Amino acid sequence: MNLIDGKQIASALVDELTDKVASMEGSKPCIAFIRVGEDPASVSYVKSKNRTAEKIGIKPLLFTFDESITQDELFAQIDALNADDSVNGILIQSPLPAHLNEQDAFNRIHPDKDVDGFHVVNAGRVVQEDPDGFVSCTPAGIIEICRREGISLEGKHVVVLGRSLIVGKTFSLLAMQKGPHANATVTVCHSRTQNLKKITRQADVLVAAIGRPEMVTRDMIKEGAVVIDVGINRIEDATRKRGYRLVGDVNFDQAAPIASKITPVPGGVGPMTVALLMKNTVKAFELQNA
Numbered sequence: 421m422n423l424i425d426g427k428q429i430a431s432a433l434v435d436e437l438t439d440k441v442a443s444m445e446g447s448k449p450c451i452a453f454i455r456v457g458e459d460p461a462s463v464s465y466v467k468s469k470n471r472t473a474e475k476i477g478i479k480p481l482l483f484t485f486d487e488s489i490t491q492d493e494l495f496a497q498i499d500a501l502n503a504d505d506s507v508n509g510i511l512i513q514s515p516l517p518a519h520l521n522e523q524d525a526f527n528r529i530h531p532d533k534d535v536d537g538f539h540v541v542n543a544g545r546v547v548q549e550d551p552d553g554f555v556s557c558t559p560a561g562i563i564e565i566c567r568r569e570g571i572s573l574e575g576k577h578v579v580v581l582g583r584s585l586i587v588g589k590t591f592s593l594l595a596m597q598k599g600p601h602a603n604a605t606v607t608v609c610h611s612r613t614q615n616l617k618k619i620t621r622q623a624d625v626l627v628a629a630i631g632r633p634e635m636v637t638r639d640m641i642k643e644g645a646v647v648i649d650v651g652i653n654r655i656e657d658a659t660r661k662r663g664y665r666l667v668g669d670v671n672f673d674q675a676a677p678i679a680s681k682i683t684p685v686p687g688g689v690g691p692m693t694v695a696l697l698m699k700n701t702v703k704a705f706e707l708q709n710a
């Protein structure tokens with residue numbers, strides 16, 4: 421079967437982290453979640469992160485705020501968590517309401533507690549290939565999938581669809597790094613790319629992170645390519661109880677027969693993102709207690 425079971429890979433990583441935390445003497449790692457507003461997807465993501473932290477033995481703290489919170493109030497909360505030595509990691513769930521500047525909020529977190537890897541210093545540490553930095557969880561999760569599935573990027577043509585800081589840009593930097601599990605030749609495509617299909621068809625590994633439901637079709641994929649689908653799109657579906665279903669950026673039914681390996685949505689990259697957040701939190705705890 422060519423299906424990559426992200427849920428199972430994430431679960432193996434969570435088990436490893438659970439063992440590691442259980443073997444720690446004294447205090448345990450602690451992560452603080454900040455959520456503003458009631459965006460249903462954000463509520464669900466934070467719940468899932470909270471649950472996974474508890475399972476591992478990481479102490480979760482949840483701070484929720486009304487949409488009307490001011491930037492000063494939000495920053496005061498971040499400052500308090502930065503100053504609290506018992507808190508090792510801080511995560512601000514994205515997206516924030518439009519009146520708050522998201523990047524400013526991410527940059528307010530102390531870089532050593534920035535387990536999401538969104539702080540400007542950690543973005544720079546990725547560029548500099550500094551192993552003590554925090555890499556944002558979705559790109560790190562894709563590298564972890566490749567490592568655990570035996571997918572070598574060495575010398576391969578990796579084509580990344582999407583240039584977001586959270587996924588596309590950061591993943592392209594990781595894939596081109598010098599070292600094991602990287603060394604790829606990388607092309608980044610985006611909404612203004614011309615001759616898109618011509619480029620995606622050259623991909624040995626195609627990573628779709630463009631946020632457009634099922635836009636990657638059969639004709640865009642080379643026979644035998646590895647297809648990594650980062651998209652999580654809700655599309656209306658009256659046949660489902662909740663009124664929607666999740667689809668990726670890849671048309672799975674078209675891609676699966678020609679891909680050598682493919683991640684499903686849900687159950688592919690998504691669970692890895694949560695697992696890597698926990699790995700970063702344990703790393704933050706270790707670095708702060710070294």
Ligand code: GUN
Nearest residue numbers: 511512513514515536557
């Ligand atoms: N919203 C969607 N993905 C993410 C993520 O990885 N981290 C945070 N904080 N918010 C998100």
